[in-house]
Amino acid sequence: MSALTATAIAHPNIAFIKYWGNRDENLRIPANGSISMNLDGLFTRTSVTFSPNLKTDLLFINGKPAEQVALRRVSRFLDHIRGLAKTDWYTEVVSENNFPTGAGLASSAAAFAALSMAATAALGLKLTEQELSRIARLGSGSACRSVPGGFVEWQAGTCHEDSFAFSIAPPAHWNLVDCIAIASSGHKSTGSTEGHSLAFTSPLQLARVADTPRRLDKARRAILERDFATFAEIVEQDSTLMHAVMMTSTPPLFYWQPVSLEIMQKVSQWRAEGIPCCFTLDAGPNVHVITLSSSAPEITSRLSVIPGIQQVLQATPGGPTQLIEQ
C-alpha cells in the first residue's frame, strides 16, 4: 500500500471572550464558552503523510525537527485519529507558520486545526465541520475555534459530543482589523496547557466563569449589531478578567510586560480621543488592538513607534480551515 497524504491551511484566532481553565483537562472541555475571530493573513500550513514504511511519528515545525514534548503531544493526538480510521501507520507531519510561534499568537490553535483536517482527509474520513471542530479541540482547546470561518463561538458543553465551535457571522460581516503589536517573539515561559491547569488555583476563577454567560451575550450581540462601543468595553474587561485569574494563580502567571500595560493605557486614551479601538491579550505579552478598517493605518502607525514593539501585524477576519491538497 502506498502512503496517504493531505495538506490543510488554518488561521490562528484571537479570542474576544477568552478560554481559560478546563472542566475536563483530558478532553479539553472548557470551564466557559468563548468567542473569537479567525485571523486572515496569518496561517499554518500542515502536510500529513501516513505511511506503512515509517517506524515512528515525525514532526517538523518551520523546517526543524520538533522537541520531544511537542512530538508526544502530536502522537497522542494522531492516535485518536488513527483509532477512528482503524490504522496503525505512523505519520510524518510537516508544519509551517508564517507568524512567530509560541508568543501568544495561538499557534497551537492553527496547528491543531490544520492537522485535524489534513490527517482526517488523508485517511479518507468524511467529517462535518462540527465533528472536525470537536477533534481539533482534543489537540488544543482553542483549535476548535479555528475550524469554522469568520466570527466563531465555542459552546463549552459538558462532554466530547457537545463541546465544539460554530460560525456566528462570516468574515465579511464586520470590517474589524486586529493590529497585533509584537512585544516579544520569544517563547513564553509558561505554555497555555500548563496555565489552564492552574486556573482554578485562583480565588477568582469561579467568579469569572460564573459571569461568562453575561459576557458572551454582550459580545455576541455587539458583533451581530456591529456595535463597536459595547464590543470594546466587554472585550477589554474579558481580557483583564482572564489576566486577573492568571496573576492570582498559585504560582502567579504574569503574561503582561511593562510595554503591554503601556499600550493598554494608550489604547484607552486613543478611544477617548474618538478612535474606535480596544485591546485584548492572550497568554503572552503581545497586544491585539482591535479596530475598524478605516482606523487601522492610524493605529498601526501609532503602535509602530512605541519603543519595545518589534513589529505590528495586521489581520482581518479569516475564513475556515481548508484542505488545499490531497
Added chain:
Amino acid sequence: MSALTATAIAHPNIAFIKYWGNRDENLRIPANGSISMNLDGLFTRTSVTFSPNLKTDLLFINGKPAEQVALRRVSRFLDHIRGLAKTDWYTEVVSENNFPTGAGLASSAAAFAALSMAATAALGLKLTEQELSRIARLGSGSACRSVPGGFVEWQAGTCHEDSFAFSIAPPAHWNLVDCIAIASSGHKSTGSTEGHSLAFTSPLQLARVADTPRRLDKARRAILERDFATFAEIVEQDSTLMHAVMMTSTPPLFYWQPVSLEIMQKVSQWRAEGIPCCFTLDAGPNVHVITLSSSAPEITSRLSVIPGIQQVLQATPGGPTQLIEQ
C-alpha cells in the same frame, strides 16, 4: 470663652491584606477585614483649634488652603465630633505631611487618624484607642488602622460599634522595612473614596471578599511567626487581587503604571535569587517593596537605579497615633 487646641501626629500605613469596597459607604464599614503596618518616619502632624470666633471651618494642608471638596469632607467629619462634645464652634485645622500627598501613600489615613485624636483631645473627650479607631474610620476607612501601633488588624464588623482596628504585634516584633519606590508624586486620577464605591461593579469583588478570611489567617500567622516566605506569597497575591478588582470595575481603574509592573517582576526575580522581598501596591503607582532590615540597603539601591523612579523612601514599623501638644 477661649479657643481649645491640640496637636497630634499619625503615621500612614501600608496594608498587607487590603481594604477595598464597603458594606456601608456612609459609615465606611468595609466589605472585608484588613491587616497593615504603620510607617515610621512618614507622618502627618495636625493641629486643631476650636474657637467661638471662627465663622466657618478652615483647613490648611501643607501650608495652603485646601480645596472645597476636602474642606467639606473634614467639616462633615468634625460635625460628628462636635456632636459628641455638644459644641458648635467652628474649627481651624492645620495639617502637614512629610511625604507626597495623594499618590497612594495613604495620606488620608494618617490625616484622619491625627485629626481624630487632635480634635477629640482639644474638646476634652476621653476616648479609648478602640473608640478613637472607630471615629477615625468615619473620616477615612484605613485611618482606623493608623490609630493603634505596629502591626494592626481591622476587624470588618457589621456596624459602627464593632468595626475598628487593634494591634496584633508591636513595632519591635519584626524588623520589616517598607522600601517605597515613588513612581509618581502627582495626584492620582481616581481617589480611593470614589474607587471603593466601584468595587462591587467588578464581577470579581464578591469572590475576593469571600476568600478574605483565608488570607487574613495566613498573613496574621506569618507575621506572628515571622515567616517571610509565607508572608511574601500572601501579600503579593492579596495586592494583585485588589488590583484585579479595580481593573475589572466599570469603569476600570488601572493604578499600575508600566514601571510598577517592571518593579513587580524584578521583585519576584530578586526573591528567586534569595533576597527576602515582596511587593504590594495601594491605590497608586508606587511600589512598596517589603523586606527585612538586613536587605533594605540592597533593595533600596536596586530600586533607585530603575528609570522612572523618582525617589525611594524607607519606613520601619511605626507606633500609634500620638497627642504631642494640648
